[in-house]
Amino acid sequence: MEYTKSAEHTKEDRYLLRFNTFFNSEKLSSTYKPVFVKSLIAISDYDEQNLHRLIGHNWIKRKNDKLKVDLNFIAIGYIRCFWELYFKFRLKQSHSPQDANINRILRTLKDVPKTPTLSSLAGEEFSSLRQEVIRNSIPEVLIHLDRQQDLYERVLHEDYIIVDYSIVHFFARYKAILIAALNFMITRYLEKINFVPRIAEKVSGIIPRTYLTNEEKETILKLHDSCFYCTAKTPNYYMDHVVPFNFIYQTEVFNIVPACVNCNSRKSDRLPTQEIFNKVKERNRKMTLRADYTEDWYQKLYESCMASYHGARVYFSP
Numbered sequence: 001m002e003y004t005k006s007a008e009h010t011k012e013d014r015y016l017l018r019f020n021t022f023f024n025s026e027k028l029s030s031t032y033k034p035v036f037v038k039s040l041i042a043i044s045d046y047d048e049q050n051l052h053r054l055i056g057h058n059w060i061k062r063k064n065d066k067l068k069v070d071l072n073f074i075a076i077g078y079i080r081c082f083w084e085l086y087f088k089f090r091l092k093q094s095h096s097p098q099d100a101n102i103n104r105i106l107r108t109l110k111d112v113p114k115t116p117t118l119s120s121l122a123g124e125e126f127s128s129l130r131q132e133v134i135r136n137s138i139p140e141v142l143i144h145l146d147r148q149q150d151l152y153e154r155v156l157h158e159d160y161i162i163v164d165y166s167i168v169h170f171f172a173r174y175k176a177i178l179i180a181a182l183n184f185m186i187t188r189y190l191e192k193i194n195f196v197p198r199i200a201e202k203v204s205g206i207i208p209r210t211y212l213t214n215e216e217k218e219t220i221l222k223l224h225d226s227c228f229y230c231t232a233k234t235p236n237y238y239m240d241h242v243v244p245f246n247f248i249y250q251t252e253v254f255n256i257v258p259a260c261v262n263c264n265s266r267k268s269d270r271l272p273t274q275e276i277f278n279k280v281k282e283r284n285r286k287m288t289l290r291a292d293y294t295e296d297w298y299q300k301l302y303e304s305c306m307a308s309y310h311g312a313r314v315y316f317s318p
Contacts, residue, residue, distance in 0.1 A: 011166045016174075018150040023181050028189045030093060030100055031085075034182040036141045039077030040151070041178060043069065043163070044171035055118045062165065069152075071138055071159045075130040076121040078138065082106065084115055088246055089202045090309045091194050102137045105129075134159055196308050197301075198249040210251045212239055220256060223286060228257035229267070229276065230318035238264040242272060242280050243301055247309040254284050254293055267316040276317065277302055 026033065043060070046067070051057040059070035082102045085091045093100035099107075109129070120126065142154050142161070153162040171178070187200045201208060212220075217239065226233045228240070237258035241248065246269055248255060257280060259267065271277070281295050 011164065012170055012173075014150055015167065015170045018146075018148075019178065019181075023185070026185070028185065031186045031189050032100075032102070032137070032141045033145045034185045035078055035081045036074065036138065036145060037151075038081060038179060038182050039074045040069075040163075041171045041175060042077050043067070043073070043168055044175050046168050056122045065165045067163050067165055067168070069161050069163055071134045071161070072122070072130050074138065074161075075133050076118050076126075079121055079126070079129060079133055080115065080118060084205070085190075085202070087112055088115060089196070090247075090311065091190055091196070091199070091202070092308075093190075093193075095193050102133070105132055105137065194308060195304055196247060201249055208250050212251060212253060212256060216253045216256075219287065220253065220258060223283060224258050226258075227260035227263055227318075228280075228283075229259055229263040229272070229316075232260045232262070234260050240264050240267065242277065243305050244269040244271070244309065247305045248301065252290070253287065254289050254298065255280075257283070263318055266318075270313055270316045271302065271305055271310045273315045273317050274302075 022033075022037075028034070042054075042056075045054045046057070046060060047053065048062070054060075056073040056076055059073040061068040082093075083106065085093070086103050086106050093103050098104065116126065121130070146152060151163070151167065155162065183200070183204045187203045190199050190203065198208070220239070221237070227237065237260065239256050240259035240263070241251070242255050242257055245251070272280075277299075281298060284293075284295070284298070
């Protein structure tokens with residue numbers, strides 16, 4: 001008996017072919033396209049029996065085998081991704097001093113809070129930000145990402161797209177593979193313009209769960225009987241990352257000093273002054289550190305953080 005592919009399998013083949021072309025042929029001039037696709041993949045959680053589980057489900061309307069997806073739904077994931085890259089990790093999106101349009105939009109925000117949840121981004125508080133992104137960042141992606149409209153149909157002058165319902169099942173089936181490939185694209189692009197460590201983990205959202213051992217903490221506290229920064233004595237100390245964790249993205253004994261609650265709070269994710277940093281390097285000479293540690297390398301890490309992450313902020317000094 002002759003085998004005939006179902007319409008569902010034909011659509012899946014078309015989607016696979018489209019992504020195969022995208023991953024092998026796409027020449028990125030920004031991270032907009034892969035971030036947009038990551039945001040669209042969230043539709044894989046669309047389930048008419050459990051709509052409450054999908055944040056922003058009110059922006060998705062089904063008619064027969066089509067879904068009308070308001071761009072607000074895309075915008076919440078899109079903003080959150082770029083928010084982390086810009087505010088948390090201070091990664092540039094462009095070689096241009098003006099940086100990419102999305103970072104210029106985010107730069108206008110005042111009293112920037114910690115990374116908002118998707119639920120918060122879907123709320124009224126961020127309505128104006130979503131509209132700004134929909135007007136001035138997403139449209140260019142829509143035009144250039146899928147010219148053949150294999151993934152979605154664009155509607156001229158409207159803030160929504162139309163997708164085939166079959167793409168929900170496709171994304172659900174291949175989600176892990178697609179997200180990993182998209183993260184690789186984003187990482188590879190960002191590495192060209194940001195000389196910072198561990199970009200892959202920052203893009204994927206995987207936080208390295210490394211902690212000091214009790215023995216390492218004891219070694220540090222034997223060398224210091226007070227706050228490293230202000231010399232105040234206190235019953236308990238925070239283990240402070242000298243070069244900020246959000247830049248180095250790892251916890252190593254050579255980069256940790258004890259800090260009182262006041263200094264730890266005031267320093268936050270800033271670098272200390274070079275004078276203080278020199279004292280950290282002097283302290284490290286008294287410790288047995290990993291074999292590949294050198295003072296020159298640590299100094300270069302400090303300078304790289306200074307250039308790529310710290311910016312014009314005031315250096316910490318107690």
